[in-house]
Amino acid sequence: MLAIYRKEMRSYFINPIGYIYLGIFLVFSALLCCYTTIIAGTYDTADYFIYLIVSFIILIPILTMRLFAEERKLRTEQLLLTAPVSITGMVLGKYFAALTMFVGGVLLSCINFIPLYVISAAENADTENVRATIMNIGPVTGQIVGSIIAVILLGAALIAVGTLISALCENQLSAAVITVGVIAAMVLLNLLNLLKDQDGQPLIGWYPVRAVIDWISIVSRFGAFGSGVFDYASLLYYCSLAFVFLFLTIRVYEKRRWG
Amino acid sequence: MKKSILHTRKARHVRLSAVLTALVILVTVLANTVFQTLADRYGWYSSMSAPTSEYPAGETSFALLDSAFASAESRGDNPSVEFIFCDVEKNVLAEETVAYLYSTVKSLQEHYPDRITVNCYDVTLNPNTVKPYLTSVDPITGEVMENALATTSVIIVSKDYHRVYALDEFYAVNETDGSAWAYNGQRKLVSGIIRAITPEKPVVCLLDNHGEAYFDYELMSFLDDAGYQICTLDLQTEALPEGCSLIVSYNPTTDLIADGVSAVSEVEILDAFLAEDGHSFLTFVGSASPKLPNFEAFLSGWGVSFGYYHDTANEATYRYTLQDTANSLTSDGYTVYGAAAGEGRAKELLSGMGSNVVFKNATVLRAAQGFVNNGDGSYQKDGRTLYSLYESNPSAASYANGAARDRGGMLMTVTEEKRATGTSYVGVVASTDFVTAEFVQSAVYGNGDSLLRLCGIFGKGDVPEGLRVQPFRSYDISTVTISQKWVWTLLLVAVPTVAVTLIATIVFVKRRRA
Numbered sequence: 001m002l003a004i005y006r007k008e009m010r011s012y013f014i015n016p017i018g019y020i021y022l023g024i025f026l027v028f029s030a031l032l033c034c035y036t037t038i039i040a041g042t043y044d045t046a047d048y049f050i051y052l053i054v055s056f057i058i059l060i061p062i063l064t065m066r067l068f069a070e071e072r073k074l075r076t077e078q079l080l081l082t083a084p085v086s087i088t089g090m091v092l093g094k095y096f097a098a099l100t101m102f103v104g105g106v107l108l109s110c111i112n113f114i115p116l117y118v119i120s121a122a123e124n125a126d127t128e129n130v131r132a133t134i135m136n137i138g139p140v141t142g143q144i145v146g147s148i149i150a151v152i153l154l155g156a157a158l159i160a161v162g163t164l165i166s167a168l169c170e171n172q173l174s175a176a177v178i179t180v181g182v183i184a185a186m187v188l189l190n191l192l193n194l195l196k197d198q199d200g201q202p203l204i205g206w207y208p209v210r211a212v213i214d215w216i217s218i219v220s221r222f223g224a225f226g227s228g229v230f231d232y233a234s235l236l237y238y239c240s241l242a243f244v245f246l247f248l249t250i251r252v253y254e255k256r257r258w259g
Numbered sequence: 260m261k262k263s264i265l266h267t268r269k270a271r272h273v274r275l276s277a278v279l280t281a282l283v284i285l286v287t288v289l290a291n292t293v294f295q296t297l298a299d300r301y302g303w304y305s306s307m308s309a310p311t312s313e314y315p316a317g318e319t320s321f322a323l324l325d326s327a328f329a330s331a332e333s334r335g336d337n338p339s340v341e342f343i344f345c346d347v348e349k350n351v352l353a354e355e356t357v358a359y360l361y362s363t364v365k366s367l368q369e370h371y372p373d374r375i376t377v378n379c380y381d382v383t384l385n386p387n388t389v390k391p392y393l394t395s396v397d398p399i400t401g402e403v404m405e406n407a408l409a410t411t412s413v414i415i416v417s418k419d420y421h422r423v424y425a426l427d428e429f430y431a432v433n434e435t436d437g438s439a440w441a442y443n444g445q446r447k448l449v450s451g452i453i454r455a456i457t458p459e460k461p462v463v464c465l466l467d468n469h470g471e472a473y474f475d476y477e478l479m480s481f482l483d484d485a486g487y488q489i490c491t492l493d494l495q496t497e498a499l500p501e502g503c504s505l506i507v508s509y510n511p512t513t514d515l516i517a518d519g520v521s522a523v524s525e526v527e528i529l530d531a532f533l534a535e536d537g538h539s540f541l542t543f544v545g546s547a548s549p550k551l552p553n554f555e556a557f558l559s560g561w562g563v564s565f566g567y568y569h570d571t572a573n574e575a576t577y578r579y580t581l582q583d584t585a586n587s588l589t590s591d592g593y594t595v596y597g598a599a600a601g602e603g604r605a606k607e608l609l610s611g612m613g614s615n616v617v618f619k620n621a622t623v624l625r626a627a628q629g630f631v632n633n634g635d636g637s638y639q640k641d642g643r644t645l646y647s648l649y650e651s652n653p654s655a656a657s658y659a660n661g662a663a664r665d666r667g668g669m670l671m672t673v674t675e676e677k678r679a680t681g682t683s684y685v686g687v688v689a690s691t692d693f694v695t696a697e698f699v700q701s702a703v704y705g706n707g708d709s710l711l712r713l714c715g716i717f718g719k720g721d722v723p724e725g726l727r728v729q730p731f732r733s734y735d736i737s738t739v740t741i742s743q744k745w746v747w748t749l750l751l752v753a754v755p756t757v758a759v760t761l762i763a764t765i766v767f768v769k770r771r772r773a
Binding site for chain 2 (some may be wrong): 115123193243
């Protein structure tokens with residue numbers, strides 16, 4: 001698994017794709033963070049993380065589209081399947097390489113919060129600022145940390161989805177398009193519960209259906225983390241989601257190896 | 260014999276594979292469902308500091324509760340209080356406004372582990388856990404009332420007492436848009452605990468038959484926090500309820516009925532009420548309040564008269580309005596700071612009180628005729644002593660009919676009548692705006708505390724003084740200019756772009772050369 005992981009990591013950085021992904025991710029997250037916080041005049045980062053999750057609809061396919069589809073394009077898939085490495089090791093190696101890129105991007109994007117802390121420190125130190133004498137001013141670190149953890153977990157699940165689609169598709173473009181569609185559906189699923197009819201009643205009136213949608217929704221699980229609560233049930237949910245899609249990817253390649 | 264396609268080795272493998280896949284998915288879903296249920300039940304989550312550490316109980320809360328618990332113990336009680344949150348702990352922590360409250364309650368529990376317990380029940384899944392608290396009995400009327408219970412409600416229980424609090428009771432709300440802007444949980448919780456462990460719950464009657472059409476909600480909220488049971492009273496038609504120790508008349512616009520006018524003399528009822536030990540009367544009169552002869556005659560018996568200007572030219576009388584541009588919150592000079600008593604017993608009565616007590620649209624109080632100045636801010640006649648707790652600053656003037664007519668005067672007074680067996684009090688506040696949310700629900704102004712101090716002077720023990728509202732964390736960036744915002748944005752966009760481009764260029768150049 002380690003050999004595959006190293007090979008994948010190397011390929012990210014000897015090809016432009018790794019730099020393009022990191023560049024787009026960092027610039028996009030910086031613009032998003034500035035637009036939703038500094039320019040909007042608020043320390044509240046909730047909107048930033050919501051928009052960031054929505055941006056994964058585009059960002060994650062960039063990362064995952066090439067995982068297996070590229071092997072087919074380069075006709076190196078047979079080489080991989082006959083290599084002295086288990087299918088599980090191969091899938092996990094590629095998955096963790098993509099995850100490392102993703103986590104690296106998320107962690108590097110944390111520099112976006114530096115201005116918020118610099119500005120709040122200056123506002124709190126200003127003795128003539130009446131607000132500073134009666135209230136706390138600034139971002140809530142617990143909420144930011146919780147949101148980053150949730151973003152990483154959510155990304156881990158979505159990368160697993162992208163990995164499976166890449167394994168199923170013949171070329172990178174179709175893998176990217178299908179991944180965009182599937183991730184969009186997963187991210188926007190929660191909107192179904194927010195839809196209301198003309199009388200302001202939920203469009204999905206039957207509570208069990210709404211409860212199931214809420215339970216399945218990858219975005220609704222984000223809520224507790226965003227409030228600064230580390231939710232172990234949501235941790236298991238995201239890990240399970242990643243596990244199921246990686247398991248399916250392994251099944252696909254098991255079938256391909258012996259088929 | 261030819262083998263069916265369903266019985267080939269490949270078909271068996273496909274079947275096995277499909278079953279295995281379905282099984283893995285099923286087990287994963289089941290494991291998640293079970294874990295989620297257990298996590299909700301046993302609270303499998305951790306708080307990452309905020310918001311649960313945002314509003315812990317402070318030293319003032321502990322001092323007030325120490326005193327209340329000590330009083331209960333001295334009565335031979337073993338006071339204990341249970342707090343019930345109506346949702347699982349994870350949801351309580353995830354809902355910011357409930358989490359603030361939870362953090363205060365938890366810090367109180369940590370300080371009083373033998374006295375305070377905290378429980379979280381999922382009232383949606385298991386409504387039986389809170390069934391005993393769905394109704395309450397009105398202690399004054401004896402009527403059974405239904406309690407509105409929501410997942411954000413908080414129930415305080417102590418022995419046979421319980422009270423359901425709605426979440427918004429713990430917050431100061433913006434009057435214009437109804438949004439919460441500050442946390443008021445400490446005072447509400449401390450007053451809730453004191454109320455729960457104190458067997459005597461005195462009654463305050465709010466007069467409602469003299470045009471007191473609007474009782475400011477904040478006034479009622481403060482009287483509730485002081486530990487009173489609140490009821491309204493029509494002095495003409497209703498008897499005083501048992502346990503009534505305080506009567507409040509807020510901005511009366513019609514006069515009291517005096518002796519000989521009707522079968523019922525309201526002045527006589529008030530006199531009889533105040534003749535009993537421990538009874539008090541409190542009124543709020545502002546610059547726009549009408550002149551009420553019987554009411555003012557009643558108050559003058561307690562040493563308080565109002566400043567008026569009589570215009571002989573048109574035979575009109577104008578109530579004074581206090582103006583002090585040098586000590587005013589507003590440029591018009593009508594929202595004045597009161598100067599606290601600086602000497603004598605009046606100073607003692609205000610000991611430990613903060614400053615910044617504000618009187619908006621105030622009128623001017625004077626010592627009534629016959630009350631002799633003792634020279635220490637108090638006036639005396641017969642057994643009654645008038646204390647000026649707050650008065651205007653020297654720069655203030657009394658305005659009437661568009662011109663300054665006189666100096667300033669007293670703004671808040673308390674008259675004490677000491678008898679061999681006990682004491683009665685009459686309090687007068689020279690502003691009806693004194694109890695508006697702007698001033699009592701404030702982190703800056705001391706109006707709320709001075710109101711609670713008045714209740715304390717009237718004999719209501721263990722009032723939650725000194726616990727002002729705590730404004731929410733401010734998320735507003737107010738000091739950064741537009742150009743600074745764009746500099747930050749450019750910096751954040753440029754740094755990663757340049758760094759990534761630079762690294763990529765170095766890598767590709769090196770690879771090409773290699």
